[in-house]
Amino acid sequence: xxxxxxxxKEYGNKNKKKKMKGKIKHLDFYVRETLSNLERxxxxxxxIEKDDKNLFLGSGNAGSVAKIFAEKxxxxxxxxxxxKMFLERSIKRDFASIYIINASGGKDGYNMAKYIEEMxxxxxxxxxxxxxxxxxxxxxxxxxxxxxxxPTYNVSTYSSMIYWLFRENVSEIKELIDKxxxxxxxxxxYIFFLxxxxxxxxxxxxxxxxxxxxxxxGSNSDGFTNAFHGIxxxxxxxxxxxxxxxxxxxxxxxxxxxxxxxxxxxLLLGTYYVIGKNQTDRDTENLLKNYQETAKxxxxxxxxxx
Numbered sequence: 001x002x003x004x005x006x007x008x009k010e011y012g013n014k015n016k017k018k019k020m021k022g023k024i025k026h027l028d029f030y031v032r033e034t035l036s037n038l039e040r041x042x043x044x045x046x047x048i049e050k051d052d053k054n055l056f057l058g059s060g061n062a063g064s065v066a067k068i069f070a071e072k073x074x075x076x077x078x079x080x081x082x083x084k085m086f087l088e089r090s091i092k093r094d095f096a097s098i099y100i101i102n103a104s105g106g107k108d109g110y111n112m113a114k115y116i117e118e119m120x121x122x123x124x125x126x127x128x129x130x131x132x133x134x135x136x137x138x139x140x141x142x143x144x145x146x147x148x149x150x151p152t153y154n155v156s157t158y159s160s161m162i163y164w165l166f167r168e169n170v171s172e173i174k175e176l177i178d179k180x181x182x183x184x185x186x187x188x189x190y191i192f193f194l195x196x197x198x199x200x201x202x203x204x205x206x207x208x209x210x211x212x213x214x215x216x217x218g219s220n221s222d223g224f225t226n227a228f229h230g231i232x233x234x235x236x237x238x239x240x241x242x243x244x245x246x247x248x249x250x251x252x253x254x255x256x257x258x259x260x261x262x263x264x265x266x267l268l269l270g271t272y273y274v275i276g277k278n279q280t281d282r283d284t285e286n287l288l289k290n291y292q293e294t295a296k297x298x299x300x301x302x303x304x305x306x
Contacts, residue, residue, distance in 0.1 A: 024284040027213060028276030030155040031177065031269050033147055037156070038163050038170050041145035046126065046164075048073045051096035057083050057123075058101035059108035064204040065158050066101045068264065071201075072165055080108040087119055098123040103146065103157035105132020113137035128157045152212045152287060155272055158205070162265050173266045177273050183257050185210075185217060185278040188240040192232070193221035195244040199267055200226075203244055206271040213275055215283050242271070 048054070054075025058066035063079035070077040075096070078086050087093070098116060102109025105127035113134035116123045125138040128146035135141050144164060147156040163170075185191065191210050195203035200223030210219035222231055224246050232241070235253050243258045244267045250256075259270050 023281055024150045024288070026276040026279040026284070027153060027155065027209075028273045028279075030147065030149055030153055031273045031276060034156040034159050035170055035174050035177070035269065037145075037147065038160060041160065043144065043160075043164050044142045046142045048097065048099070050074045053094065053096040055095050055098045056101060057098070057112050059112075061154050061158055061205050061208060062101045062103065062109070064201045064208075065161055066099075067201045067204075068162065068165065069099065069101065080112070083112060084115060087116070087121070093119075093121065095121070100125045100134065100138070101161070102126075102132070102134065103128045103154055105129045105134045105141075110134045110137075126161065128160070150284070150287065155269070159265060159269060162268065166264060168263045168265045170265075172261075173263065173269060176261055176266050176270055180259075180270060180273065182274055182277045183240065185214060185240065185275070188217065188255065189238040190218040190220075190236065191240050191242055192227075193219070193242045193244060193271075194227055194232075194246055194248055195221065195223055195267075196246040197223040197225050199223075199244050199246075199264065202264055202267045202271075205268060206242070206244070206275075209272060209275055212287065213279055213283055215280075215286055244271070 050073050052074050054070065054073055056066035056069040056075060056077045058064070058077070059080035063077070066079070067077040076086070098121060100109050100112050100123055102125065105125055106129070109125065109127070110133045113123055113125065114137050117137040123138050124140045124142065125132060125134055126142045126144060127134070128144050130143055132141065144157070144160050146160050149155060149157070191207070193203040193207050200221070203221035203223070207219040207221035210217055220231070232250060237255070240255045240257055241248050241250065243256060245260055245262055248254065248256050259267060261267060261270065
């Protein structure tokens with residue numbers, strides 16, 4: 001099976017991208033721009049010792065990246081819903097380090113940093129924003145390079161963090177994307193990302209990106225081992241199983257798309273590229289409108305939306 005080849009009939013991209021007429025560009029544009037810059041950017045020196053008592057905090061996509069940090073450096077990853085409960089019930093609180101992963105250094109990152117200081121603990125911030133609102137509460141800021149992007153896109157932000165972690169081959173990722181055959185995601189009501197266990201955190205990010213970016217399509221994800229405990233028991237003709245470096249044994253009854261590469265960044269950007277090729281101007285309009293409403297409702301600390 002070659003990358004991006006579909007096990008379905010009559011495939012092709014029926015959602016050819018429209019010109020944006022001065023509006024926000026689609027996700028695939030930022031994938032290309034990110035790949036053009038990853039190797040050129042200068043990255044900070046971040047000294048993180050491997051320790052089972054490390055804490056990595058993040059929300060949304062940053063929560064998934066926090067898990068990847070924890071896998072590389074050991075420790076525990078916490079998200080916006082779990083960090084307060086974890087810290088409150090911790091007895092010794094003798095953590096080796098606390099790192100907040102947050103592209104903007106605002107929103108949940110601000111709240112996390114403030115709360116940690118109130119707990120008389122010390123934290124560090126890994127961010128892409130030199131003016132991060134959370135900086136007043138942390139000991140050290142590590143500034144990761146990134147492009148200026150629309151809200152929720154976060155293509156370059158978390159890609160550059162993953163590139164910093166693993167230094168994967170950018171040329172191979174470009175070649176992978178050049179050869180992709182783009183599925184028409186609008187044919188489905190639901191997309192399930194089935195990942196090799198190693199890449200389940202990437203699957204979380206791609207599932208969330210569907211929900212953020214494409215109107216009317218549901219999504220979910222899991223690693224292969226856990227997924228087959230029950231999630232895929234029932235056939236579903238309206239579902240696409242989007243496989244991330246993982247063969248699916250249900251090919252005779254299910255709609256399958258395979259993206260095969262043993263690369264965190266390749267799977268992430270390859271999938272984002274596919275999503276972007278299915279994105280419409282209406283999707284981007286929804287995104288901006290809903291982001292503004294959410295920011296106001298949750299009183300996020302952000303200086304400018306886009």
